[in-house]
Amino acid sequence: MSPEPDHRLLGPPHSTDSSRGNLVVQSRTGGKEAVLKVYRPRHGPLGEGLADFSQRCIEGKRGARPRRRRDTERESLEVWRVHGFDAPAVLAGEAPDWAKPHPVLWMEYLPGRTLFEYLEDPRASREERIMVLGSFAESCARRHRTAVATGETRLVQEHPSLRHVMVSGSRLATFDLENAYAAAFPVRIAVAFELSSTLRSMLRLGEGAFESFLAAYAAPEILRESLGVFFAPSLRWRIYRWLETSRRGASSKTAAMRRLAGWLGGGGPAL
Numbered sequence: 001m002s003p004e005p006d007h008r009l010l011g012p013p014h015s016t017d018s019s020r021g022n023l024v025v026q027s028r029t030g031g032k033e034a035v036l037k038v039y040r041p042r043h044g045p046l047g048e049g050l051a052d053f054s055q056r057c058i059e060g061k062r063g064a065r066p067r068r069r070r071d072t073e074r075e076s077l078e079v080w081r082v083h084g085f086d087a088p089a090v091l092a093g094e095a096p097d098w099a100k101p102h103p104v105l106w107m108e109y110l111p112g113r114t115l116f117e118y119l120e121d122p123r124a125s126r127e128e129r130i131m132v133l134g135s136f137a138e139s140c141a142r143r144h145r146t147a148v149a150t151g152e153t154r155l156v157q158e159h160p161s162l163r164h165v166m167v168s169g170s171r172l173a174t175f176d177l178e179n180a181y182a183a184a185f186p187v188r189i190a191v192a193f194e195l196s197s198t199l200r201s202m203l204r205l206g207e208g209a210f211e212s213f214l215a216a217y218a219a220p221e222i223l224r225e226s227l228g229v230f231f232a233p234s235l236r237w238r239i240y241r242w243l244e245t246s247r248r249g250a251s252s253k254t255a256a257m258r259r260l261a262g263w264l265g266g267g268g269p270a271l
C-alpha cells in the first residue's frame, strides 16, 4: 500500500516493517490543503491484542486498536477546539482507495515547524523563543485548569511532546491526540503526568526554559496539586519514581518535579 504521487508523506511508519504504524500524508480534500492520517496496526495480531489490553485494563487509557485511535483522535481534536484550545480542524472526506481498509482521518494542514524545532533554532532570538514558550505555558495552564474543572481527560495529552505542537503563523496548535486517558481516569493524575513530562522537556532545552515556562504558567494551584500527586507516599508512586529515575537519571520527570518543588519553595508564587 502506498500513497498516490500527489501525496507527500509527513510521518514515516513507526515500525521498520513498512506495513505497520500510521501513515500521515499531506494532500487535499474539499479544495483545502489537508492531512490524511491512516491508522494502521503497530504490531501483529497478538501484539495488538496485548497493547490494547494493557492500555484499557492496566494503564487506564482508551485503547490501542486503529479504529479506537482514530475515534479518540477525532474526538480529542474536537474537544480541544470546543474548549478554545488550538488543534487542527477535522475535515470531511472519504478514505482514498489506497488507504483501505484502514480507518482514516482528514484534518487541516498546519504549515510551520514544530515547537521543538522552533525552540532549538539558533536563528530565533532568545526574546522570541521566550515569548513563544510563554504563550505555550499560558495555554497549558488554562487547559489543565479546564481539564480539572470539567473532568475531561481528553484535554490532557497522554503523549506530550514539543514535537506535537506546531508553530504555525501566530498559532500554537497541538496534534497527535490518538491516545488519551479513559473518562474514568483521575484527571489530576493525568495532568501531573503531562506536566512532569513537559517540565522534563524544559529541563532538556536548557537556557532557562524551565523557569520561563513556569513564570508564564499561570495556574499555581495546578503546580501544587501535581506535586502532591507525583510525590504521593504510596508504594505505587514510589515504585514509579524509582523506575523512572533509574532509567533517566538527572533528566527524569522525577528530577523535573523535584526542581519544580524547589522553584515553588523559593522564587515561585506564594501558595
Ligand SMILES: Nc1ncnc2c1ncn2[C@@H]1O[C@H](COP(=O)(O)OP(=O)(O)O)[C@@H](O)[C@H]1O
Residues within 6 Å of the ligand: 010, 011, 012, 022, 023, 024, 035, 037, 088, 107, 108, 109, 110, 111, 163, 164, 166, 175, 176, 177, 178
Ligand atoms: N495537521 C498537521 N499539519 C501539518 N503536519 C502534520 C499534521 N499532523 C501531523 N503532521 C506531521 O506528521 C507527522 C506525524 O503525525 P503524527 O500525528 O505525530 O503521527 P503519529 O501518530 O504516527 O506519530 C508529525 O510529526 C508532523 O510533522
Ligand SMILES: [Mg+2]
Residues within 6 Å of the ligand: 164, 176
Ligand atoms: Mg507523532
